[in-house]
Amino acid sequence: MSDRDGPGLSVRLDAVTKIYSVSGEELPALRGISLSILAGESVAIVGSSGSGKSTLLHLMGLLDRPSSGAVFYDNRRVDALSPSERAILRNRSVGFVFQNFQLIPRTTALENVELPLLYRRIPARERRERARDLLASVGMGDRERHTSSQLSGGQQQRVAIARAIAASPGLLLADEPTGNLDSRSAATILDLLLSLQSRYSTTLVLVTHDMEVARHARTIFRVRDGLPEDPR
16 A cells, blocks of 8 residues: 555534434534644544544544534535535545444455445455555454454454555544553554554544543543533
8 A cells, every 4th residue: 555645634623513302302412612633633532421522523524414513624614515425525535443343244354444445446456455455554464364253352453444544544533442442452553543644644533531542642632511621
């Protein structure tokens, strides 16, 4: 896999809110948050359960739309795009790493990493070679034929990271990426994420409740009850 041609995406949220309707009751998850992330920066969004941090990630990753406010990639508004346009942009520009790995069961590590390349219609031979290179880059070259059930949690997360960067995304979003790992595996995964972020000049956003994890990022943004937390 070749290095990216340029830096990652810049991301800007302007006064975003998100209100969910549950049994006829409106529940605000975000109450007007503005946040700017520079291209190629590493940022940790920190908060307790229910603080709104994962909702922020979903808006940044175009998995959801804000109730009000706007989301920009490289100064282009993207939240107002149609669902199909957002899906295309998400596939081209965003990689996701989740706490529970979200690998496809009963498929090999190699097949999991190939998946985003399949969506990009990369020819089979090139797709297979790139997936093998990526698995080798995360230390999983000798596990490419193993299925998810044959891998440890740390190994599954390595495969998930390889899959997330397969299409050379400008934005890499990691939602509690170490939450299901022991401390040693967690440290390894964090080092891997940051080394890949630096290598490919990708913008990295870590969502976590753990300040020890957050301190690995260059910038920390704290959120509480859907609002930026007062640093005082």
